[in-house]
Amino acid sequence: MQSSTNKAQLFPSNLTFLNKLKSHNDRDWFNSNKEEFQHEQGMVVAFAEALLQELNIHDVIETPSGAKSVYRIYRDTRFSKDKTPYKTYWSGSFRRATKYRRGGYYFHIEAGNSFVGGGFWGPNANDLKLIREDISFDSAPLRKILNSASFISTFEKLKGEQLKTTPKGFDANSEAIDLLRFKQFLLIRKFSDEEVLSADFLKEVGQTFRNMRPFFDYMSEVLTTDINGLSV
Numbered sequence: 001m002q003s004s005t006n007k008a009q010l011f012p013s014n015l016t017f018l019n020k021l022k023s024h025n026d027r028d029w030f031n032s033n034k035e036e037f038q039h040e041q042g043m044v045v046a047f048a049e050a051l052l053q054e055l056n057i058h059d060v061i062e063t064p065s066g067a068k069s070v071y072r073i074y075r076d077t078r079f080s081k082d083k084t085p086y087k088t089y090w091s092g093s094f095r096r097a098t099k100y101r102r103g104g105y106y107f108h109i110e111a112g113n114s115f116v117g118g119g120f121w122g123p124n125a126n127d128l129k130l131i132r133e134d135i136s137f138d139s140a141p142l143r144k145i146l147n148s149a150s151f152i153s154t155f156e157k158l159k160g161e162q163l164k165t166t167p168k169g170f171d172a173n174s175e176a177i178d179l180l181r182f183k184q185f186l187l188i189r190k191f192s193d194e195e196v197l198s199a200d201f202l203k204e205v206g207q208t209f210r211n212m213r214p215f216f217d218y219m220s221e222v223l224t225t226d227i228n229g230l231s232v
Contacts, residue, residue, distance in 0.1 A: 008202060009201060010047055010197055011043060013040060014043055017036060018090070018109075018110060020033075021037075037073070041070070041090070044090045045066050047066070047202065048066030048070050048107075049066025051094075051107070052069060054206035054209070059096060061097060062094075063094045073086050073087050073090075074087075090110075091106070091107060091108045099224065100224045100231075101216070102120070102216060102223050103215070103219060105212070114195075115191060117188040118186075118216070119184070119212075120160075120186070123185070127223055131185070132170060136170055136174060136176060141218060142179065145214045146215075151211065154189055158182065159184075162181040162183060167180055167181065187215060
């Protein structure tokens with residue numbers, strides 16, 4: 001498949017619209033500027049489609065299109081104290097195909113706060129137990145990934161919520177206690193507005209996602225095979 005790099009990019013107007021929306025976060029203003037929103041969102045969808053093509057070069061993605069990856073601009077305010085109706089960022093995600101490919105890809109475009117990420121936002125109790133058991137048994141494979149030059153230069157370090165105490169059933173004196181405390185396993189790379197608007201942004205995001213693969217491959221093996229390497 002031919003790379004789609006440089007066939008789509010983001011533009012200043014994409015961020016300008018978000019800034020205007022932040023200053024006029026109400027339905028009347030949004031409805032009066034619906035045409036501008038649709039135009040700007042169309043460019044974001046085109047970027048997401050190109051990014052999906054980049055992902056499909058080296059991974060198998062379940063998300064069928066860039067349009068399907070982009071999240072709605074409308075906020076769910078039912079259980080939030082913040083009743084502003086619209087998000088002030090563009091975002092989307094891509095789902096890896098089949099239960100044997102774990103982890104997901106995410107992008108977030110916001111003036112002054114853009115990043116791409118991936119990993120495990122809310123692993124269920126069983127998955128978290130499997131991950132911790134594998135780390136407790138031998139943390140070397142995961143540490144090798146986290147200490148690799150490509151990982152550090154891209155993500156700096158593993159991120160995510162952590163317990164302040166020892167997880168139940170594990171040894172507080174374990175040499176892997178720093179890893180065992182993680183409740184989330186997130187890989188995040190931030191981008192400046194200048195980087196977001198550069199012609200190379202698509203290429204950089206694509207490479208960032210590619211650099212997640214060793215971590216995803218490790219987690220997929222832990223979560224989908226038993227100690228004998230057989231599928232579970």
